[in-house]
Amino acid sequence: MKRIILTGGGTAGHVTPNIALLPGLRSLGFEIHYVGQTTGIERQLIEPEGIPYHPIPAGKLRRYIDLKNVRDIFLVIAGFLKACLLLYRIKPHIIFSKGGFVSCPLVWAAWLHRIPAILHESDLTPGLANKLSLPFAVHICYSFPETAAMLPSGKATHTGIPIRESLQKGEQAKGRELCGFTDTKPVVLIIGGSQGSETINHVIRNALQELQPQFQICHICGPGNIQAEIHLPTPGPSREGKLQTTPGYAQFEYVDKELPHLLALANVVVSRAGATTIFELLTLRKPNLLIPLSRKASRGDQVLNAQSFAKQGFSRVLEEEDLTVASLIENIRCTYEQRQTLIQAMNAATTTNGIEQVIEVIQRFVR
Numbered sequence: 590m591k592r593i594i595l596t597g598g599g600t601a602g603h604v605t606p607n608i609a610l611l612p613g614l615r616s617l618g619f620e621i622h623y624v625g626q627t628t629g630i631e632r633q634l635i636e637p638e639g640i641p642y643h644p645i646p647a648g649k650l651r652r653y654i655d656l657k658n659v660r661d662i663f664l665v666i667a668g669f670l671k672a673c674l675l676l677y678r679i680k681p682h683i684i685f686s687k688g689g690f691v692s693c694p695l696v697w698a699a700w701l702h703r704i705p706a707i708l709h710e711s712d713l714t715p716g717l718a719n720k721l722s723l724p725f726a727v728h729i730c731y732s733f734p735e736t737a738a739m740l741p742s743g744k745a746t747h748t749g750i751p752i753r754e755s756l757q758k759g760e761q762a763k764g765r766e767l768c769g770f771t772d773t774k775p776v777v778l779i780i781g782g783s784q785g786s787e788t789i790n791h792v793i794r795n796a797l798q799e800l801q802p803q804f805q806i807c808h809i810c811g812p813g814n815i816q817a818e819i820h821l822p823t824p825g826p827s828r829e830g831k832l833q834t835t836p837g838y839a840q841f842e843y844v845d846k847e848l849p850h851l852l853a854l855a856n857v858v859v860s861r862a863g864a865t866t867i868f869e870l871l872t873l874r875k876p877n878l879l880i881p882l883s884r885k886a887s888r889g890d891q892v893l894n895a896q897s898f899a900k901q902g903f904s905r906v907l908e909e910e911d912l913t914v915a916s917l918i919e920n921i922r923c924t925y926e927q928r929q930t931l932i933q934a935m936n937a938a939t940t941t942n943g944i945e946q947v948i949e950v951i952q953r954f955v956r
């Protein structure tokens with residue numbers, strides 16, 4: 590029996606593509622293990638999948654000077670030593686790494702043990718963890734055709750992102766029941782990435798009053814971000830916030846098994862431009878408005894992801910710098926009005942679910 594170790598973590602986008610691969614790997618008879626952080630979201634998402642989970646220490650690799658870098662160097666070394674022990678014990682035939690900092694020590698240790706490691710890059714521009722791992726990997730898969738120019742030819746394959754089959758099996762009625770919605774108004778689903786976005790949360794809550802006559806709003810706001818009481822501004826001289834009950838508005842922190850139903854219910858999706866989510870929206874043909882994480886708060890990968898999708902006509906984009914209550918409302922309305930055009934462009938897309946292509950690459954390199 591061939592053994593494979595999957596790794597990747599830090600945020601859900603580095604984990605859900607691994608989950609998408611599980612049924613295919615199982616049907617090929619692989620014994621599957623997972624290596625992730627002790628307390629990362631990967632542990633929460635992987636343990637219920639019933640595969641052995643092996644935690645290792647992980648240090649964040651920063652591009653800037655910070656005292657925490659000193660502590661994290663020791664964490665990376667500890668992660669590397671633990672990874673070496675795990676490889677010795679499990680003796681995998683291959684490693685598949687979805688990236689995130691936890692993956693680097695495992696890929697480096699695999700190189701030392703002469704075990705082939707395959708990487709997967711989701712974003713249009715390669716992230717730091719994958720850049721540091723690439724010299725030690727046998728191959729890298731990528732999602733955006735544009736990424737080819739940034740990777741060594743002969744060592745890279747355009748596969749797309751593996752997307753969980755379960756996402757295609759959502760039921761509108763179940764989504765409606767989860768949200769307590771009626772079937773009289775269209776539904777806008779807001780997803781601020783796996784961790785939620787405080788900026789988007791704030792603006793959408795201030796836009797509720799104006800949006801609600803036309804739409805029902807399902808808001809995935811991220812762990813710890815549910816707001817029990819929504820204060821809507823009232824017209825009048827005092828302009829004090831007035832507590833309102835808000836039927837037609839449902840909040841969730843993070844959804845797992847419920848996500849397919851909420852996606853099935855949505856007529857329009859407003860989302861960050863994390864690579865995994867936007868390819869999921871493309872696969873499901875969901876008209877979408879993307880608000881990429883700005884260059885100020887990140888390396889700008891989401892801005893480029895969003896531009897690529899907008900260029901192909903799959904998405905509308907609202908830059909975070911231009912995000913206001915008024916611009917959000919206007920863009921949601923435009924996205925809803927243009928939904929058929931967006932769906933047509935998505936129907937013409939050649940990118941497909943990457944499960945088969947990634948498994949083909951794994952089989953090519955497994956020893």
Ligand SMILES: CC(=O)N[C@H]1[C@@H](OP(=O)(O)OP(=O)(O)OC[C@H]2O[C@@H](n3ccc(=O)[nH]c3=O)[C@H](O)[C@@H]2O)O[C@H](CO)[C@@H](O)[C@@H]1O
Nearest residue numbers: 600601602603605711782783784809843844863864865866
């Ligand atoms: C802040 C940050 O560092 N973001 C990066 C992170 O995004 P992050 O991991 O947040 O976002 P992605 O869009 O890539 O993936 C999120 C995944 O979580 C799932 N999901 C989300 C919310 C929820 O309630 N339930 C749920 O299942 C989505 O369906 C998707 O599968 O990794 C992505 C690459 O992989 C990058 O493009 C993002 O720039």
